[in-house]
Amino acid sequence: MKRFVLPAVILMMLILCSCSKPQSVTQSEAPLERPNIFLIRIEDLSPKFGSFGDPLAHTPNIDALAARGTKFTNVFTTAGVCSPSRSALITGVHQQTMGTMQMRTSSFGANMLYGAPYEAVPPSHIKAFPELLRARGYYALNNVKTDYQFGNPFTVWDESSKTADWKNAPTDKPLFAMLNFIQTHESFAFPTDTVIEGNRYAKHFVPRNKKFDEGKSVFTDPADVIVPPYYPDTPQVRENLARYYDNLARTDEMIGALIADIEASERGKNAVIILTTDHGDGLARAKRTLYDSGLKVPTIIAYSDNRGAGTVRDDLVSFVDIAPTLLNFAGANIPDYIQGRIFEGPNRGAERDYIYAAADRLDEREQRFKAIRSHDFKYIRNYTPDKPRLPSIEYQNNSPVMKQMRAMLGEGTLSPVSAQYFQTPSPEAELYKLSSDPHEIDNLAYQQAYQGQLETLSAAMDDWISVTGDMSAVPELEMVAKMWPGGKQPVTKPPTACLANGNVQWTSKSDGASIGFANTQNAAAWNIYARPYTAAGITHAKAVRYGYAESEVTSAALSELKTCP
Incomplete structure (x- = not known):
């Protein structure tokens, strides 16, 4: 009997979108015409807004935005840590497909016995979506953070810096602005009385946090904090959690000012505002894990x-x-390579059955996990059960919650629920029924009654891995050796020009290179090259393949260009 095999394209659509319920667009209004798009990103934060049901949150401005918009209550990042998550967001492709899954590529070798910093080289056809928006005629602006794991290709943004201000963007183009707020990052909750001597991180965060605290209001009483069951209920833990809420309240004030500016501007009359966070709480057993506390935003x-x-x-x-x-x-x-679906607006796709996530090297600690989640079940596959689920990471060990848990673990006073995350061997499989166990405490993977559910999710995960590919299955040194032969960053080949029907056409011999052009050789900003264009006199261009060093600038005099073959 022959086995029927679905065509690869159809199989990819079924697995990556996990579609089951066709959806129609519910809005009766016509789609906005080339709207200005503002993507607001807050760091290290689970759904701790008042509008999302958190009784302790002081977030009036964010809640007001939610009241006049749509709340999405089941959104998940592809990793519980920023760099892999950001690489997936900026491309629409899972990090394991691109080789951007380790945290971080730029810190490889730090506190390790091998390895050196590198920039990942994704498959040549994959592009960051702001570059595609630029090709569509948008002005793309980013304020503060990138951290995409494949460098900062100059073609992704028209402008990207700490001082980039959307209000100064040219008005002859629609705007896409990514605006990042870092004040809820885990390090902003690190204590200011940390001893700096011998702590390379404290030299940065102690003076910064002291300055951040000056003149700021305190909103949260530690006595009111609801302590999750996987933490010890101690004054130190409560104070750390309260600090998180206060940092969020301060962030809410800044976001309120931003939203007021947008709404008062001409751009705000035709705009979409998206607000989210880059992963879950920057706390132990949240950030860097695949539990909902690390993934749900x-x-x-x-x-x-x-x-x-x-x-x-x-x-x-x-x-x-x-x-x-x-x-x-x-x-x-x-683009066909994008692994996501349109979840809002015109052309909204079908609902998912599952979301997927992964965790690999976390700073100096090598581990490897995969997760799949339905509405009611989460399955986590652990490829490194010889290591504890919460390894000792130098940076994270500055967290008061982590310090408290490790101290109590050493004293033998940490509860079994909390202590399990430090034990080895760790479980190879974890299965949680989320409706009755939202904190993912009771592992059902080894109970006979749930073997059918476990097998279903495990098979679905295997299908996902077979379609996306899994570069995490290859040792990082081996992967890097292919990306950067000889340990050296490849250099993009410079573009060459010819004339196509009298217009300048650029190409590069580096597969998948993106090209920018300008009227001056040392331009502050380069136009994205998407199609042949009209030019006069001398025109200039340079190219970059993601993960490569950018090329030298090529200058072309129109009078000397030949007709394209």
Whole structure:
């Protein structure tokens, strides 16, 4: 009997989107015409907004945005830590497909006996979505953070810096602005009385946190904090959690000012605002893990015309869904390589059955996990059960929660629920029923009654891995040797020009290189090359393949260009 095999393209669509329920667009209004798009990113934060049901959160400005927009209550990052998560968000592709899964590529070798910093080299056809928006005619601006693991290709953004201000963007193009708020990052909750001597991180965060605290209001009483069951309930833990809420309250004030500026501007009359975070709480057993505390993030989408105000959506959304959704807002084509679905707006796709996530090297600690989650079950596969689920990481050990847990572990006073994360061997499989166990405490993977559910999720995970590919299955040194032969960063070949029907056409011999052009050789900003263009006199271009060093600038005099073959 012959086995029927689905065509590869159809199989990829079924697995990556995990589609089951066809959806129609619920908005009756026509789509906004080339809207200005503002993507607001907060760091290291689970759904701790008042509008998402947290009774302790002081977030009036974010809650007001939620009231006039749509709340998405089941959004998940592809990793519980920033760099892999950001690489997936900016491309719409899971990090394991691109070789961007280790945290971080730029710190490889730090506190390790081998390895050296590198930039990942994704498959040549993969592009960051802001570059695709630029090709669509958008001005793309980023404030503060990138951290995509493949360097900072000059073609991704028109402007990217700490001082980039969307209000100064040219008005002859629609705007895409990614605006990052770092004040809820885990390090902002590190204590200011940390001894600096011998602590390379404290030299940075202690003076910064002291300055951040000056003149700031305190909103949260540690006595009011609800301590999750996987933490010890001690004054130190409560104070750390309260500090998190206070940092969020301060961030809410800044976001309120930003939203007021957007709404008062001309751009705000035709705009979409998306607000989310880069992964879950920056705390032990949250950040760097695949539990919901590390993956689940609040997300709000609000339109300038208030369509959908007050809507709540609980369908599963992955961070790889953000890129196609924003491209769709802009009316741009969705590349075939993108692994996500359009989850909001015109052309909204079918709902997912599952979201997927992964964790690999975390700073100096090598580990490897995969996770799959449905609405009601989470399965985590552990490839390194010889290591504890919470390894000792120098940076994270500055966290008061982690310090408290490790101290009590050493004293023998840590509860079995908390202590399990430090034990070896660790379980090869974890299965949680989320409706009755939202904190993912009771592992059902070894109970006979749940073997059918475990096998279903395990098979679905295998299918996902077979389609996405899994570069984490290759030792990092071996992967890097292929990306950077001889340990040296490849250099993009310079572009060459010819004339196509009288217009300048650029190509590069480096496969998949992106090209920028300008009127001056040392331009502060380079136009994205998407199609042949009209030029006069001398025109200039340079190229970059993601993960490579950019090429030298090529200058071309139109009078000397030959016709393209």
